Amino acid sequence: NTTLESPPVIVVQIKYFRDPLVMGYGFGVRSTLLGYFLKLDYARGIETRAVQSPKIYLSMGKDF
Numbered sequence: 001n002t003t004l005e006s007p008p009v010i011v012v013q014i015k016y017f018r019d020p021l022v023m024g025y026g027f028g029v030r031s032t033l034l035g036y037f038l039k040l041d042y043a044r045g046i047e048t049r050a051v052q053s054p055k056i057y058l059s060m061g062k063d064f
Contacts, residue, residue, distance in 0.1 A: 002014040002017060018047070019047070022045070022046070022047050023046050024046060025043065025044060026043025026044060026054070027041070028040060028041035028043075028057075029041075035062065036061065036062055037059075037060065037062070038058075038060055039057070039059040039060075039061075040056070040058055041057040041058075041059075042054060042057075043055060043057065
């Protein structure tokens, strides 16, 4: 636990601190099909200085 104080009004207790830097790494494939962008990514995230398990992301969007 961490306590932050700013007298006379504010006292904040932090029970779980998370590192504000969040990032990730991986690779992906991009293509178009009938005017839609298709994206397939395989990536690992890094949060609070710990590498997360890999995930597959599939996205589809229209060109604008």
